[in-house]
Amino acid sequence: xxxxxxxxxxxxxxxxxxxxxxxxxxxxxxxxxxxxxxxxxxxxxxxxxxxxxxxxxxxxxxxxxxxxxxxxxxxxxxxxxxxxxxxxxxxxxxxxxxxxxxxxxxxxxxx
Amino acid sequence: xxxxxxxxxxxxxxxxxxxxxxxxxxxxxxxxxxxxxxxxxxxxxxxxxxxxxxxxxxxxxxxxxxxxxxxxxxxxxxxxxxxxxxxxxxxxxxxxxxxxxxxxxxxxxxxxxxxxxxxxxxxxxxxxxxxxxxxxxxxxxxxxxxxxxxxxxxxxxxxxxxxxxxxxxxxxxxxxxxxxxxxxxxxxxxxxxxxxxxxxxxxxxxxxxxxxxxxxxxxxxxxxxxxxxxxxxxxxxxxxxxxxxxxxxxxxxxxxxxxxxxxxxxxxxxxxxxxxxxxxxxxxxxx
Ligand SMILES: [Fe+2]
Ligand SMILES: [Fe+2]
Numbered sequence: 001x002x003x004x005x006x007x008x009x010x011x012x013x014x015x016x017x018x019x020x021x022x023x024x025x026x027x028x029x030x031x032x033x034x035x036x037x038x039x040x041x042x043x044x045x046x047x048x049x050x051x052x053x054x055x056x057x058x059x060x061x062x063x064x065x066x067x068x069x070x071x072x073x074x075x076x077x078x079x080x081x082x083x084x085x086x087x088x089x090x091x092x093x094x095x096x097x098x099x100x101x102x103x104x105x106x107x108x109x110x111x
Numbered sequence: 112x113x114x115x116x117x118x119x120x121x122x123x124x125x126x127x128x129x130x131x132x133x134x135x136x137x138x139x140x141x142x143x144x145x146x147x148x149x150x151x152x153x154x155x156x157x158x159x160x161x162x163x164x165x166x167x168x169x170x171x172x173x174x175x176x177x178x179x180x181x182x183x184x185x186x187x188x189x190x191x192x193x194x195x196x197x198x199x200x201x202x203x204x205x206x207x208x209x210x211x212x213x214x215x216x217x218x219x220x221x222x223x224x225x226x227x228x229x230x231x232x233x234x235x236x237x238x239x240x241x242x243x244x245x246x247x248x249x250x251x252x253x254x255x256x257x258x259x260x261x262x263x264x265x266x267x268x269x270x271x272x273x274x275x276x277x278x279x280x281x282x283x284x285x286x287x288x289x290x291x292x293x294x295x296x297x298x299x300x301x302x303x304x305x306x307x308x309x310x311x312x313x314x315x316x317x318x319x320x321x322x323x324x325x326x327x328x329x330x331x332x333x334x335x336x337x338x339x340x341x342x343x344x345x346x347x348x349x350x351x352x353x354x355x356x357x358x359x360x361x362x363x364x365x366x367x368x369x370x371x372x373x374x375x376x377x378x379x380x381x382x383x384x385x386x387x388x389x390x391x392x393x394x395x396x397x398x
Pocket of ligand 1: 250251291292315316335
């Protein structure tokens with residue numbers, strides 16, 4: 001799953017989360033998760049003032065975006081003072097597993 | 112001679128010494144103190160200030176509270192969130208406004224903690240989720256006061272943190288003889304916030320000290336730690352604090368549930384980031 005600015009959205013990408021109308025009283029969904037983006041749909045989203053969308057996988061390289069590997073390094077660094085505490089070790093593993101999953105998505109796209 | 116600690120306590124107790132809050136906030140405080148003030152009067156007061164009501168509505172509709180429908184009026188916000196929460200939101204949006212650009216990181220850390228608290232309370236089915244989220248949103252408000260009122264000391268604290276393996280809280284204690292959590296508690300008293308908001312703010316780094324609202328404090332304690340673990344925003348140092356055992360036992364989460372909570376928070380933080388960017392660009396637009 002990747003959060004991308006709408007200008008980087010392209011036909012063929014799949015929404016990972018529903019897009020909601022930004023202006024309506026009842027937060028109506030415009031289109032649901034799993035919808036494939038088309039030229040027309042992207043244009044419509046733009047007209048409705050949608051600035052970013054969540055798409056499946058990791059389709060674009062955004063400048064300055066950290067790789068999951070770099071994120072894992074940063075995670076280890078943040079936990080450096082509590083790396084002997086059993087509870088904190090368990091907590092760190094939860095975050096690490098998540099980053100490993102993201103890393104797989106990221107590299108699946110490269111292949 | 113007055114110790115540094117006493118000096119800061121006195122400064123925080125004196126409303127006049129605090130950064131000038133908009134007049135409306137002062138009026139609101141007076142109103143909320145008297146029980147006679149009805150929701151309508153308070154709603155009318157906030158609504159009379161367009162910028163302020165826009166801010167309150169923005170926060171209420173942010174991913175932070177996550178109401179399924181959009182809250183479009185201040186009276187609805189008051190009904191949904193209660194007077195206490197809206198009062199705290201008005202105060203905090205005014206205080207956060209005083210922050211300079213370079214504390215966007217602290218604003219994001221605070222919003223993130225609010226989101227985390229919201230998700231944890233829902234998962235544990237704790238009552239008063241909105242109030243607990245608000246306490247989490249405000250948990251580091253003491254840092255804002257240190258930044259804007261004690262500039263020279265804040266710089267010394269920053270240098271200590273940057274210079275070594277010291278947390279911001281340890282550095283504060285060395286320089287000020289008091290930490291931001293306690294200062295935040297004093298601030299809450301000055302603002303006449305209810306004790307159930309003050310205690311979690313004052314004890315978020317040492318939850319065993321929280322006696323009356325220990326559950327709420329435990330949630331805020333964990334929320335802060337999860338946001339630091341996630342690396343979202345910047346709260347003044349990059350060290351994840353240890354979860355206190357008593358608080359952990361109180362929450363009684365299994366690893367499985369914790370995993371689900373973390374996943375939900377991380378997904379939500381993407382929205383929070385977008386929200387924060389939106390707020391920043393609307394600020395830039397104003398200047
Ligand atoms: Fe803190
Ligand atoms: Fe914090």
